[in-house]
Amino acid sequence: MPDTDTPVTPGPEEDVVDLLLAQHAQIEQLFLLVVGGTGDTRRDAFDDLVKLLAAHETAEEEVVHPLARTLPGGGGDAMVDDRLDEERQAKETLQTLIKGGVDADGFDTGIVLLRDAVLTHARYEERYEFPQLRQHVPVDRLRSLATAVRAAEASAPTRPHPSAQSAKGNLAAGPVLAVIDRVRDAVRKPADS
Known part of the structure; x- marks a missing residue:
C-alpha cells in the first residue's frame, strides 16, 4: 500500500509540473483507498484526500x-477559467461529502x-496547462515554483472553500480559513480516536 500520509517532496531538480504530477498520482491512489476501503481505512484515506485536494x-x-x-x-x-470552474464544482461536491461523512447514504455514488x-x-491540466508551462516558462523558474507551491500548500486550508478560488481570494481569506480548519481538525481528532 502506498504511503499516502507522506507529502510528495520536491527534489532539487524537480519542477512544479513534476510536483503536481506526483500529487495527481497520490490523489488517484487516495481515491482508490476511499472507494475500495471500509471503516477506519476508508475514513482516514478520505481525510487525507480532503486535505491534499484542498x-x-x-x-x-x-x-x-x-x-x-x-x-x-x-x-x-x-x-484557466475552465480549470477553475472544474475546481469550484469539485469543492462543492467535496463539501457535501464531508458534511455527510463516509457512512452517509449516497457517499459511494458521490x-x-x-x-x-x-x-x-x-x-x-496534464494535457493543456502543464505542457504550456513547460514550453514557455524557463526551467529554473519552474523549479522555483515547486517551492512556491509547497509554501502555498503549507498555509492552505485543510477543507474546500469554493468562495476563495482565486489567487487574491486565497491570499486574503486562505490564512484565516487555514487556521479555522486546523483548529477544527485538532478538535475533531481526539473525538474521532
Missing part, C-alpha cells in the same frame, strides 16, 4: 493558474462522481 487546489490557484493566464497564445484565460470529475480535471 492544499493542491489552493496552491494551483495561487501559483500555477495566474502564471498560466500570462502564457503566449491568448488561450491562457479560457484554459465519491465515484467526485473521483471521475477530479481525475478528468487533472488530465486536462
Whole structure:
C-alpha cells in the first residue's frame, strides 16, 4: 500500500509540473483507498484526500493558474477559467461529502462522481496547462515554483472553500480559513480516536 500520509517532496531538480504530477498520482491512489476501503481505512484515506485536494487546489490557484493566464497564445484565460470552474464544482461536491461523512447514504455514488470529475480535471491540466508551462516558462523558474507551491500548500486550508478560488481570494481569506480548519481538525481528532 502506498504511503499516502507522506507529502510528495520536491527534489532539487524537480519542477512544479513534476510536483503536481506526483500529487495527481497520490490523489488517484487516495481515491482508490476511499472507494475500495471500509471503516477506519476508508475514513482516514478520505481525510487525507480532503486535505491534499484542498492544499493542491489552493496552491494551483495561487501559483500555477495566474502564471498560466500570462502564457503566449491568448488561450491562457479560457484554459484557466475552465480549470477553475472544474475546481469550484469539485469543492462543492467535496463539501457535501464531508458534511455527510463516509457512512452517509449516497457517499459511494458521490465519491465515484467526485473521483471521475477530479481525475478528468487533472488530465486536462496534464494535457493543456502543464505542457504550456513547460514550453514557455524557463526551467529554473519552474523549479522555483515547486517551492512556491509547497509554501502555498503549507498555509492552505485543510477543507474546500469554493468562495476563495482565486489567487487574491486565497491570499486574503486562505490564512484565516487555514487556521479555522486546523483548529477544527485538532478538535475533531481526539473525538474521532
